[in-house]
Amino acid sequence: MNQPSAYFDAAAAAPLHPVARQAMLAALEDGWADPAKLYSQARRARQLLDAARAAAAEVLRVRPDELSFTTSGTAAAHAAVLGVLAGRRRVGNVLVHSAIEHSAVLHAARRHVEAGGVATSVPVDRVGRLDLDAWSAAVAAPGVALAALISASHEVGTLQPVAEAARACAAAGVPLYVDAAQSVGRVPVPEGWSVLSASAHKWGGPPGVGILVVRKGCRWESPYPADDREAGRSPGAPNLPAIVAAVAALRAAAAEADAEAARLAPLVERIRTTVPATVPDVEVVGDPVDRLPHLVTFSCLYVDGEALLHALDRRGFAVSSGSSCTSSTLRPSHVLEAMGVLTHGNIRISLHRDSTEAEVERFLAELPGIVADLRAEAGVVGL
Amino acid sequence: MGTDSPGHTPDEVVDCLGQRCPLPVIAAARRMPDLPVGAVLRVLADDPAAAVDIPAWCRIRGQEFLGASTVDGSPAYDIRRAR
Missing domain, CATH: 3.40.640.10 (Type I PLP-dependent aspartate aminotransferase-like (Major domain))
Incomplete structure (x- = not known):
């Protein structure tokens, strides 16, 4: 730990x-x-x-x-x-x-x-x-x-x-x-x-x-x-x-913005392309091109968002979620709702000037196992 | 969501009232393989996330979402097995 x-x-x-x-x-x-x-x-x-x-x-x-x-x-x-x-x-x-x-x-x-x-x-x-x-x-x-x-x-x-x-x-x-x-x-x-x-x-x-x-x-x-x-x-x-x-x-931040965007956008793109390739049944949401350089969101089918948040926290990843179980109102994110995309198992990752490629790589390496474990616990593998 | 009765009779009903998402979606996914193609599954679910997640699941899995209604005061979502 x-x-x-x-x-x-x-x-x-x-x-x-x-x-x-x-x-x-x-x-x-x-x-x-x-x-x-x-x-x-x-x-x-x-x-x-x-x-x-x-x-x-x-x-x-x-x-x-x-x-x-x-x-x-x-x-x-x-x-x-x-x-x-x-x-x-x-x-x-x-x-x-x-x-x-x-x-x-x-x-x-x-x-x-x-x-x-x-x-x-x-x-x-x-x-x-x-x-x-x-x-x-x-x-x-x-x-x-x-x-x-x-x-x-x-x-x-x-x-x-x-x-x-x-x-x-x-x-x-x-x-x-x-x-x-x-x-x-x-x-x-x-x-x-x-x-x-x-x-x-x-x-x-x-x-x-x-x-x-x-x-x-x-x-x-x-x-x-x-x-x-x-x-x-x-x-x-x-x-x-x-x-x-x-x-x-x-x-x-304004002086560094272009350089930071050029550094972070490829990391976000890497998450956008790698997660659906390595984790089954993931929906990456938001526009693939016209987007902020530092932020990426996806949802994992059949996974409880709160459980995913806590599992990631135990492995040292601080992320946000739009899933209903993570909100004080127990309602799903109105943004995901308005888009008509999956709201459960939702994770938002947003990077900053201290974020490193190594951190992103570690996340990408650990996420498939974390999601697989949660799905195995819930008995939803193969659904 | 309409308060009128739905325009079709479900072949199966799964009661997920009181369950939080993703449980209603999981219940639908578990039940669907047992139904013949063309059959209608009704999911009763009062978690507000179900109103978004059940249609989204249908889109992802290529099933036909027929619509939401209210049955005996509870939200109901009808899915036709398309494949």
């Missing part, structure tokens, strides 16, 4: 980037004061915050005054959805979203519906790509205040047709919100959106920092009680050391 540990769940939280650790320690010394105050310690904190904002805006190619730091990616997603719906409530009360949005977006949508609003879910195909015809029709319907599309599926890695979806939104005069949590720091996000959110611990920043961008000209009204922090978009004193660390990691 003394296996070296292979952490394969970067899509949940990537390990802290070394530059983030350095930046955070420096900012803890130097950036603890309230940046809103009017004395020298506060001015130093203000400088750090302004510099962090400018650097993040440069990476995302937006204006600094369009970018706010939030307390998480989830908080940014909630603010994106509810803030635009509030700001545009005179236009209408319809929210259009893909069926495969992150649960943070879907929970905000549910809040909107509970308050009397309407939410229209647009389906995806078998590989998890948005149905553009259905999307175009949905955003052109009367009363649409906002459309929400994830940049790439956090569960299966399929890149979404953001540019085409944005054109349909522009033609209908509807702002597009893109949840770019899995893309920022890894792959470019296509243009054409009005609102964007991201999450620092997905790119190697610390947890507890999100980014919300609202482009000029998009109406946004705070869904929270009044607070003037972060241009009124994120209440409460910002966690400045974590923000400084997050932006240091973002700059580093």
Whole structure:
């Protein structure tokens, strides 16, 4: 049981980037004061915050005054959805979203519906790509205040047709919100959106920092009680050391993104081709080509997802699963459900800058035996 | 899922109520070889994952998924043995 540990769940939280650790320690010394105050310690904190904002805006190619730091990616997603719906409530009360949005977006949508609003879910195909015809029709319907599309599926890695979806939104005069949590720091996000959110611990920043961008000209009204922090978009004193660390990691991740994608994509491809060749009855899901470079998902027929997760953990592999038995709600992943693919025996592997070829090779060597043992225990061999 | 009665009579019914996935899919896979080609197997299963996994299993195994219905208040999935 003394296996070296292979952490394969970067899509949940990537390990802290070394530059983030350095930046955070420096900012803890130097950036603890309230940046809103009017004395020298506060001015130093203000400088750090302004510099962090400018650097993040440069990476995302937006204006600094369009970018706010939030307390998480989830908080940014909630603010994106509810803030635009509030700001545009005179236009209408319809929210259009893909069926495969992150649960943070879907929970905000549910809040909107509970308050009397309407939410229209647009389906995806078998590989998890948005149905553009259905999307175009949905955003052109009367009363649409906002459309929400994830940049790439956090569960299966399929890149979404953001540019085409944005054109349909522009033609209908509807702002597009893109949840770019899995893309920022890894792959470019296509243009054409009005609102964007991201999450620092997905790119190697610390947890507890999100980014919300609202482009000029998009109406946004705070869904929270009044607070003037972060241009009124994120209440409460910002966690400045974590923000400084997050932006240091973002700059580093963006600079390394092409090289990392070129290194990780072949490892993901190796998993995609090897697993179905060495493990019987496996369904690899998601688009084989238009996909994130670091994430791969597959399901093993007749295998209990929770049992597979625990068996892999015992062998030193940390992975995620969309199977119902692994979720607190005991419901299967809504993403796999929307795609119409197997939900049991599901495994998501997401790699990061510390992931090595040797780790992937060890996984590929051990998985067939692990799955075979579980199937033998369950008496499902040969079914 | 419809609440109407299904439009065909199953040749066999397997009751997987209260079982969690993948058990209903395993039960269907175990029963299917005993049925003649063309026969209809009904799987009663209330795990929400069955609504996705039973049609997905049919697609993977080349069996014909006929549809979901509600029988005596329980979700029911009908499969025709195609091969």
